[in-house]
Amino acid sequence: MIQNISLVTVYCLDQTATRDFYVRHLGFEPRVDATMGEFRWVTIAHPNQPELEVTLMVPGPPLAPEAAAFVRGQLEAGQMGGLGLRVDDCRKTSATLAAAGITVIQEPADRPYGTEAVIRDNTGNWLTLVEPKPFTQQDLAAF
Structure with missing residues (x-):
């Protein structure tokens, strides 16, 4: 039986x-x-979610x-x-990352599901920062 997402x-x-x-910038830990052989396996994990590893893959085989x-x-x-990252204060986190030189491609904005911003990592992936709030399906339909 599947227990969770691990990678x-x-x-x-x-x-x-x-x-x-x-x-350095997002608080992950190297794993x-x-x-x-010719393949390099690199993973990181966030200390608040150690059971989920992110593998950093260069486009190539397979x-x-x-x-x-x-x-x-x-x-x-x-x-x-890239990833969706839960934050406790989207506006503050976005400002802190911007001050560190991280590209913010969408400033924090209120959405039915919370406050959301989008940043770019060093290789071009966009990462969504979300400060969640309770919502219903109707909240989404009205958006």
Whole structure:
């Protein structure tokens, strides 16, 4: 029986730089950094959710060459989605990250489900910051 989600993938162009970005700016912890043949396995996790690791993958095998090229192009264009990150104060977190030089591509805005901002990581992934609030399906339909 499935117990939970334990691993998600974020594509990046430089595993070391992206790991360091998430650790330095977003509070993640490094977990695994291992080379297995020509493959490098790098994971990070947030200390508040240690059972969920994020693997930082460079576009390549097992993706087909065309798919890897597409993912690289999307990253370079800043068009890849990354993670949704729950925050306790979206406006303050967004301002703090902006002051640290992080690109904010959507300023904090009130939504039916909470306050949301979007930032970009060092490799082009957009990350959603959400300060959640209670909502109903009707709240979403009215938006």
